[in-house]
Amino acid sequence: MLKLLRWASAFFLRRNMSEETSQEQPLDNSKFKSVQGVVTSLCMDYGWINETILFNMDVISDNTPLQIGTNVLALVGENQRTHIPKAIKVKAMNDLPEGSEPSKLGRKLCISCVTSVTEEDVYISKEKCFPLYMFSGAFKPFKGDLLLVEYSTNPGTSKINIHSVSPLNTQYMEEVYVTSIDGRNGMVESSIFFTLDSLHMPSGYTPRLNNIVDVVTVESIQPQCSWRAVSMTPVETEN
Numbered sequence: 001m002l003k004l005l006r007w008a009s010a011f012f013l014r015r016n017m018s019e020e021t022s023q024e025q026p027l028d029n030s031k032f033k034s035v036q037g038v039v040t041s042l043c044m045d046y047g048w049i050n051e052t053i054l055f056n057m058d059v060i061s062d063n064t065p066l067q068i069g070t071n072v073l074a075l076v077g078e079n080q081r082t083h084i085p086k087a088i089k090v091k092a093m094n095d096l097p098e099g100s101e102p103s104k105l106g107r108k109l110c111i112s113c114v115t116s117v118t119e120e121d122v123y124i125s126k127e128k129c130f131p132l133y134m135f136s137g138a139f140k141p142f143k144g145d146l147l148l149v150e151y152s153t154n155p156g157t158s159k160i161n162i163h164s165v166s167p168l169n170t171q172y173m174e175e176v177y178v179t180s181i182d183g184r185n186g187m188v189e190s191s192i193f194f195t196l197d198s199l200h201m202p203s204g205y206t207p208r209l210n211n212i213v214d215v216v217t218v219e220s221i222q223p224q225c226s227w228r229a230v231s232m233t234p235v236e237t238e239n
Contacts, residue, residue, distance in 0.1 A: 036072070066092060073090070091148075134165055144228070146167070170218050177212060
């Protein structure tokens with residue numbers, strides 16, 4: 001009976017999410033929450049965490065194969081129509097970047113989404129932020145970027161102390177094309193977002209349509225994209 005209810009919930013949620021996507025409704029980054037849990041069931045194209053959180057296979061970071069019983073970190077939102085929790089990103093705990101495991105008692109890990117960035121601070125909610133200088137990446141974070149945060153809590157309070165921050169996932173791509181330019185924003189291969197407001201480039205270079213480039217990308221929640229280019233280098237081609 002429980003399995004049937006989970007299947008019905010997944011069916012209607014996938015249909016509603018598809019309708020919402022077609023209407024291009026923006027995601028509210030401030031309403032995401034990080035959950036550490038266990039994969040409790042798996043089907044062909046979806047699964048459940050802690051028997052209550054639905055996820056589709058295409059949100060698994062690095063496409064790491066999951067099994068029932070795998071410990072995971074998930075960034076979770078709530079469907080506005082069904083109010084069923086749904087993971088927008090799932091990362092296996094045994095697939096964390098080297099050195100990111102908490103080494104001290106009382107420290108935990110979570111996935112956070114950047115909600116805004118100022119000249120000095122990076123916000124992961126309206127109340128929670130960390131100084132920009134703490135960021136271990138060689139680039140400036142941008143709204144929508146997904147981060148792996150190591151933190152601890154003060155006993156008896158809801159205040160958290162952030163100890164380290166890094167990109168949730170990165171990938172390097174060689175000889176790809178700049179496929180669109182719109183003001184200070186653009187796309188690579190029609191699937192990777194970039195903005196000149198947060199893009200490391202060689203001095204004097206500005207991306208042009210159809211340029212061939214090498215890029216470093218991070219996982220990020222952008223309109224119709226799940227990756228953002230943070231570094232771009234033009235590739236010299238022979239005439």
